[in-house]
Amino acid sequence: MEVFETYQTPLSSRYASKEMAHLFSPANRFFTWRKLWLNLAIAEKQLGLPISDDAIEQMKANLTLTPEQFEIAAVEEKKRRHDVMAHVHTFGKVAPAAAGIIHLGATSCYVTDNADLIFLREGLGFLIRSLAVLISRLSAFAAQYRDLPTLGFTHFQPAQLTTVGKRATLWIQELLWDLRNLKRVRDDLGFRGVKGTTGTQASFLALFDGDHDKVEELDALVTELSGFQYAYPVTSQTYSRKIDADVLAPLASLGATAHKIATDIRLLANLKEVEEPFESTQIGSSAMAYKRNPMRSERVCSLARHLMVLHQNALMTTSVQWFERTLDDSANRRITLPEAFLTADIVLSTLQNISEGLVVYPKVIARRISQELPFMATENVIMAIVKRGGDRQEAHERIRVLSHEAGHQVKHLGLANDLIERIRADPYFDPIKDDLDALLEPSSFIGRAPEQVDRFLKNWVVPALEDPELKEAVGNSGKVELSV
Structure with a gap:
């Protein structure tokens, strides 16, 4: 029950991976401290300082803290008000041959x-x-x-x-x-x-x-x-x-x-x-x-x-x-x-x-496209009618008027976009009525998107x-x- 009676960060208790939560755990932190003390002792011994083989071996054998050692460290830290020295003394208790050389020359x-x-x-x-x-x-x-x-x-x-x-x-x-x-x-x-x-x-x-x-x-x-x-x-x-x-x-x-x-x-x-x-x-x-x-x-x-x-x-x-x-x-x-x-x-x-x-x-997705595509296709419609001999400016004006009428249907009456039906009903656009479905094919409006994805x-x-x-x-x- 004790775990439910004290605050725990939800980062580790609810969400984080075991690997990341362990990385910053006290067990891994103090294991790493001991490994660093071991590395220092090995290097100092290699360079001629009088550090015994027993000291090195005892340090190697006690890199992982037991629950009892955590308790000892907590008592030491309360007494000394210094977490590093608390762990120096705790390490020394389980590696007595190294007690006198742990942390030699180092600062916290x-x-x-x-x-x-x-x-x-x-x-x-x-x-x-x-x-x-x-x-x-x-x-x-x-x-x-x-x-x-x-x-x-x-x-x-x-x-x-x-x-x-x-x-x-x-x-x-x-x-x-x-x-x-x-x-x-x-x-x-x-x-x-x-x-x-x-x-x-x-x-x-x-x-x-x-x-x-x-x-x-x-x-x-x-x-x-x-x-x-x-x-x-x-x-x-x-x-x-x-x-x-x-x-x-x-x-x-x-x-x-x-x-x-x-x-x-x-x-x-x-x-x-x-x-x-x-x-x-x-x-x-x-x-x-x-x-x-x-x-x-x-x-x-x-x-x-x-x-x-x-x-x-x-x-x-x-x-x-x-x-x-x-x-x-x-x-x-x-x-x-x-x-x-x-x-x-x-x-x-x-x-x-x-x-x-x-x-x-x-x-x-297709339904939303169908609601908006008629407006986007108007430039294609104008170009198509011009190719069939129509006047660009006249086509633009007719499309403008029909678009506003369709927009009124959508915004004020809450009806579907009927611009294409209006274009079909206007005799001016008779030359391209058979082409309207092709002009409204969504895939013709995506440019090089698929090729960009591939590349x-x-x-x-x-x-x-x-x-x-x-x-x-x-x-x-x-x-x-x-x-x-």
Whole structure:
């Protein structure tokens, strides 16, 4: 019952994937701290410091914390008011041969900041792979409906026709840009390394008796053991919080893309042209039993707004870091960084779930086209009558008058658009009456939309997903099932 008596963030309790929720869990955080302490000890021993083999082996054997160790750490932290030192002492109890050398020469940010950089890099990997799967799903949708005409909208007013598939490529293109941005920031991510209390490496210089080369070698070795290709050349006590802002920027941009896609789907659901999945037992409203609310897309919009705002938080934290360090970033970052990644993870999984069950209603789409197409076809009608010897200006005037009459029928009387019937009834248009059906064929109004879909998928999507990491992710992916 205790779990129901304390607040839990819905990001992890209701929505996020197990993988992303585990990444930012206390168990993984403190495991990573211990791994970093082990890497430091291995490097220091390799460079000549008197660290025993037993110390290394005991550290290796106790990287994962037991429930009892979590309790010990909580007691230590309450006593010391310092989370890192609480875990130094807790680690030392299960690795007594290493108790005297754990954290040797380091400052707290050695474990906290380096661990955060590891989490950021792994989190970006999760998002990159999830995004690739989403792109693959929407690409299949675009290909399936590459040539299905649908009414285009500008200003959410009827415009020239496009296709259902072509509209989806607009979504995919923005997701490809998000994929590029996420990969860029992951590839650019460095390691804090071993830099000491204010970034001068003074403590490590003292450990190695003033040997600058060994200090530099230590930094490089720990960086390599931790799986990074390079460490930031200079830091203060922390790595620059501008890195957090840089990482959250593409996440916020992804949020904007997701919001746009989900909003389009919500509007299409209102038009009853395209709907997100709706299960047979799903309830849309507690009062209105007939309702089919687009709750998944609404969830995406809700969380995407949160994701976009979190970047501002990182920017503000970056801007107020005084000199070599100030602690007013700490509590903020404990919330902001995990929430950003959990939120992005949820947005992507929900969009994937939507994309895997999108329902298209071609007859509804065709009916709406038939209501608007007569007005859009008037230029074709004028051109056809001119080709049969008619006068362009006279044809334009007759069409203008008939269009206004038909518009009156639609707007003031609530009747169907009867412009084509009016054209058929006007003797002036007798030369082209047999051509009217062909002039009103929706596929003749979609331009190169199908070819654009084909070319886009072939030249842009396929190469992007050929990346081995992404190809494997797509190949191993299954359908997303939402827990709520």
